[in-house]
């Protein structure tokens with residue numbers, strides 16, 4: 160475990176010494192909880208409609224596919240006209256686009272980013288690499304099947320998918336959300352132990368709490 | 373290049389010159405003479421830029437080859453110095469005082485090939501890999517495919533086509 164995460168005594172600027180235990184003090188330990196639908200279907204439908212119109216992507220590019228997100232932010236393809244925009248921090252985003260191959264090192268960051276996002280949240284896998292490893296199927300350091308580690312709501316195929324494919328994919332995601340089928344976050348909460356086992360099987364230097372948000 | 377080689381040969385026990393292009397050549401140096409050769413090239417011959425430091429694993433010969441690629445910007449020529457090391461317990465003198473950038477290359481070579489450079493700064497910190505628990509992955513006796521199969525879950529149903537046959541069938545369906 161990294162030194163900065165170990166329990167230790169620190170001295171404040173006012174000279175008072177106190178103990179910090181980063182894993183306990185800086186993180187919330189409670190595991191994620193399932194978010195049940197509201198009491199009436201018609202209300203849940205309304206919520207889902209509203210959710211589908213409010214997609215905020217976390218600007219986190221993992222593989223080569225990240226390059227295809229840039230044209231979407233510019234006038235040529237302009238995703239903003241579909242109500243889709245990018246945010247710089249997980250706290251302000253509800254869609255994590257895994258844009259290509261994920262090395263084990265990046266996977267760790269992606270998991271942290273995902274867990275820090277607030278519900279309702281969605282994951283889209285971009286490109287063959289996230290689906291079955293793509294051309295990195297025989298690499299010593301990239302995962303081959305994203306949905307074993309994070310709950311994926313939608314995959315967009317291609318290597319790499321063009322901006323048009325992404326736009327079509329986002330429209331499909333909206334349909335899924337409206338139909339109440341984008342339940343990845345709940346799936347993650349329900350099968351939390353299974354996801355953690357898979358994650359820890361590839362991340363050998365696990366030095367963070369099991370759930371960090 | 374030939375002139376340079378002749379000049380250098382009077383000072384250091386260099387190997388034969390392999391000329392790849394008029395402005396690119398390689399020469400082998402014994403490990404013990406690497407540092408004086410580098411210093412001489414840097415300070416007297418204008419090879420001020422260390423372009424890269426990389427390694428080749430000659431598994432069958434039981435050797436690692438280090439390549440120090442130097443450029444003389446004014447003359448627009450590049451010279452590669454090759455050093456052969458025994459693969460077993462491989463170690464090489466660090467040149468981070470000659471070129472500070474070398475420290476980064478040496479860190480990478482330690483991690484990916486397991487070559488030791490005693491004294492090089494931050495050598496044993498993780499560089500690209502995190503929590504790596506096998507032999508260094510760029511060594512040729514590391515079985516990448518086996519490791520990938522054992523470590524990462526696969527999705528069943530993946531098909532692989534040989535690009536040449538696939539394109540041939542696509543472009544000339546009747547056979548040509």
Ligand code: SF4
Nearest residue numbers: 222259260286288319
């Ligand atoms: S699917 Fe293709 S474009 Fe996307 S990350 Fe993999 S190799 Fe790169």
